[in-house]
Amino acid sequence: xxxxxxxxxxxxxxxxxxxxxxxxxxxxxxxxxxxxxxxxxxxxxxxxxxxxxxxxxxxxxxxxxxxxxxxxxxxxxxxxxxxxxxxxxxxxxxxxxxxxxxxxxxxxxxxxxxxxxxxxxxxxxxxxxxxxxxxxxxxxxxxxxxxxxxxxxxxxxxxxxxxxxxxxxxxxxxxxxxxxxxxxxx
Amino acid sequence: xxxxxxxxxxxxxxxxxxxxxxxxxxxxxxxxxxxxxxxxxxxxxxxxxxxxxxxxxxxxxxxxxxxxxxxxxxxxxxxxxxxxxxxxxxxxxxxxxxxxxxxxxxxxxxxxxxxxxxxxxxxxxxxxxxxxxxxxxxxxxxxxxxxxxxxxxxxxxxxxxxxxxxxxxxxxxxxxxxxxxxxxxx
Numbered sequence: 001x002x003x004x005x006x007x008x009x010x011x012x013x014x015x016x017x018x019x020x021x022x023x024x025x026x027x028x029x030x031x032x033x034x035x036x037x038x039x040x041x042x043x044x045x046x047x048x049x050x051x052x053x054x055x056x057x058x059x060x061x062x063x064x065x066x067x068x069x070x071x072x073x074x075x076x077x078x079x080x081x082x083x084x085x086x087x088x089x090x091x092x093x094x095x096x097x098x099x100x101x102x103x104x105x106x107x108x109x110x111x112x113x114x115x116x117x118x119x120x121x122x123x124x125x126x127x128x129x130x131x132x133x134x135x136x137x138x139x140x141x142x143x144x145x146x147x148x149x150x151x152x153x154x155x156x157x158x159x160x161x162x163x164x165x166x167x168x169x170x171x172x173x174x175x176x177x178x179x180x181x182x183x184x185x186x
Numbered sequence: 187x188x189x190x191x192x193x194x195x196x197x198x199x200x201x202x203x204x205x206x207x208x209x210x211x212x213x214x215x216x217x218x219x220x221x222x223x224x225x226x227x228x229x230x231x232x233x234x235x236x237x238x239x240x241x242x243x244x245x246x247x248x249x250x251x252x253x254x255x256x257x258x259x260x261x262x263x264x265x266x267x268x269x270x271x272x273x274x275x276x277x278x279x280x281x282x283x284x285x286x287x288x289x290x291x292x293x294x295x296x297x298x299x300x301x302x303x304x305x306x307x308x309x310x311x312x313x314x315x316x317x318x319x320x321x322x323x324x325x326x327x328x329x330x331x332x333x334x335x336x337x338x339x340x341x342x343x344x345x346x347x348x349x350x351x352x353x354x355x356x357x358x359x360x361x362x363x364x365x366x367x368x369x370x371x372x
Contacts, residue, residue: 020207021206021210024207030324031325031326054325095362096358126362134356134358136345137355140216141213144330144334147327147333148337158322170280174283175313
């Protein structure tokens with residue numbers, strides 16, 4: 001388990017083109033244990049509203065923030081992630097080390113920033129991040145990569161505990177949909 | 187390990203709205219070991235061309251097919267998946283059983299169809315599929331769900347062996363990009 005915060009930095013968001021992919025990244029970040037979601041590229045108030053609404057209904061909302069200078073943000077995080085100590089930054093890329101080899105090598109006592117690229121990631125990102133990690137070396141999806149990375153980082157944890165304060169709770173079921181609305185309980 | 191084929195059925199594709207999400211589903215299907223990708227909803231020649239191009243460059247292309255009647259397709263698969271025996275169908279849904287509990291219960295000797303919904307999945311899908319499986323009971327992404335399911339189904343296998351016939355091969359690296367083009371080898 002990590003003692004620190006888990007944050008995701010999404011690079012190069014394009015409002016017209018990427019709304020659903022970036023929304024999925026935010027939803028995955030929250031569902032798999034991240035606390036903070038930073039968006040670089042275009043600002044996107046509607047997308048943040050969608051993510052905030054999920055947090056309101058299901059609990060454990062993300063801290064959401066647009067960052068103007070992702071390189072400045074990344075370098076600051078590595079120098080001091082906000083806790084007065086150096087932060088850890090790992091970049092997810094199909095060119096990186098195998099994640100199941102790399103994750104056991106990663107320190108657990110620091111705040112973790114997971115950097116998720118868009119189509120063109122500057123070479124600086126590879127250089128500054130302490131880890132460049134691949135979720136398989138085949139082209140697939142940053143959404144899938146983020147989910148597998150966070151799931152493995154969290155030790156395949158069942159996240160139910162994290163979301164127990166949510167208004168809506170879905171109960172695992174073999175058939176149909178079982179949803180508890182805790183606001184409607186007498 | 188599964189002895190059978192692995193296929194993915196994507197329901198309710200909307201060409202104008204979903205191109206990137208469905209493309210990511212196809213890429214994830216291939217990268218995590220599926221053999222076949224069936225698209226219901228709108229036909230989408232351009233998206234199939236994108237998926238086919240990845241298969242040409244990186245090896246192990248998917249069989250791609252549009253299906254007009256997904257319910258008919260699903261019922262036929264369960265009756266006979268094409269191998270003369272009953273097929274297995276599992277629906278990925280946030281309302282389902284926990285995947286790490288369910289996967290060990292699933293038979294391994296049949297062809298597997300993984301059904302991935304869109305926004306509104308008919309109740310029939312829940313009823314016909316032998317398994318309804320959740321990758322966590324929080325809202326996130328069908329792309330993430332498919333990746334985690336297939337990765338767990340495949341036993342967290344390194345897929346390098348499957349793709350060794352590809353023209354392009356990416357070598358895992360701590361820094362930068364290492365790509366071998368096997369067509370350019372002397």
